[in-house]
Amino acid sequence: MKYIRIPLGAVQTNCYFLINDEKECLIVDPGGEAQKVFQTIEKHKVKPLAILLTHAHFDHIGAVDEVRERYNLPVHLHRLEKEWPTNPELNGSRFFPLGEITAKPATDLIQGEGEQTIGGFTFQILETPGHTPGSVSFYFAEERWVVSGDALFARSIGRTDLPGGNEPQLLKSIHDKLLTLPEDTFVLSGHGEETTVEEEMDGNPFLNGF
Template identity: 35%
Template sequence: MRYQIVPVTPFEQNCTIFWCENTRQAVVIDPGGDIERILRALETEQLTLAKILVTHGHIDHAGAVAALAERCSVTIEGPHAEDAFWIEGMAQQSRMFGFPEVAAFTPDRWLNDGDKVSFGDIELDVLHCPGHTPGHVVFFHAPSKLAQVGDVLFQGSIGRTDFPRGDHDTLIASIKNKLFALGDDVDFIPGHGPMSTLGEERRYNPFLSGRFG
């Protein structure tokens, strides 16, 4: 499996393209905006979009999901159903964060912990990792030791928990019990900022060592 990060929206959100080298089928994870930029990346690599995956319902991650799904006639998978209230409130999020108004959507498939997502010859594991939002999910490709973790964990930081139905203790439990269990040698793509490894964050992230938070 190969991947490309495509920063989108004024929040520089790490929209991510995963693709199968054998079939050239791809998924776009968290198309928050800037559809033309995403489509150019797909065209450059000569990829066929198979489906859209969503980690959680915040607008910088999900704002362009409805438009991209309609444009490319593809299905939407994720997040967990506990984030339905965020997705239903896309118009309100637009006003709250100063984004152009975007459409709400209903995923073709809500995801649960332990589910699998497939495209081409690739299969991703789904981990339900609440805390930042109640329905946040993570996508993990075990053979590549690569995870897209959305806003759960960042290099040197963790996701915010001051939004509606966020919870700090739940977030820390998701990181320590779900993410760190994948192994120290797993690379992860966060929702914003540079990549890191789970081992680096387990050892040095101040929000997980008790120095902050």
């Protein structure tokens, strides 16, 4: 397997294309600029199977409808954020000068943690709330990847000042779910560069004391 990371939209949210040997593709967090998503799919000649959302903030859902309609894809989102795509106050777009952003409801609601199989992909869903109530991370054990959304960044953590944010809960999620993964696990974050669990355990100033 391989992945491609493309920052999209006004705040450069990372969209990930997870591609297996059969050229199937999972699209994580298509946050805007749908044409760039289409171009990536066409350039690499992959078959999209689904859209996975780590959470439903506006900068992670901006291109969801265009992408899903073009390829007839299911959209997976945690059940606690069922109402968020359609609500600019919940998804945060009402609080930023970019205009209100909405998307249609997700087709597949994530009910909790556990193993998920889509096509030739098998991965673990980890509930990592705190940035938002329904934030999840997608862990691919064989590849040693975890797509963490806005829970954990290189030398930083997700903000908790938007609706539903909870800093103690976020720190607990990071400690209990992400820092317990193998230290060489690559963390594919929602913004910025990739990092590893080991690097964040050793050098993230927000995690001192863990």
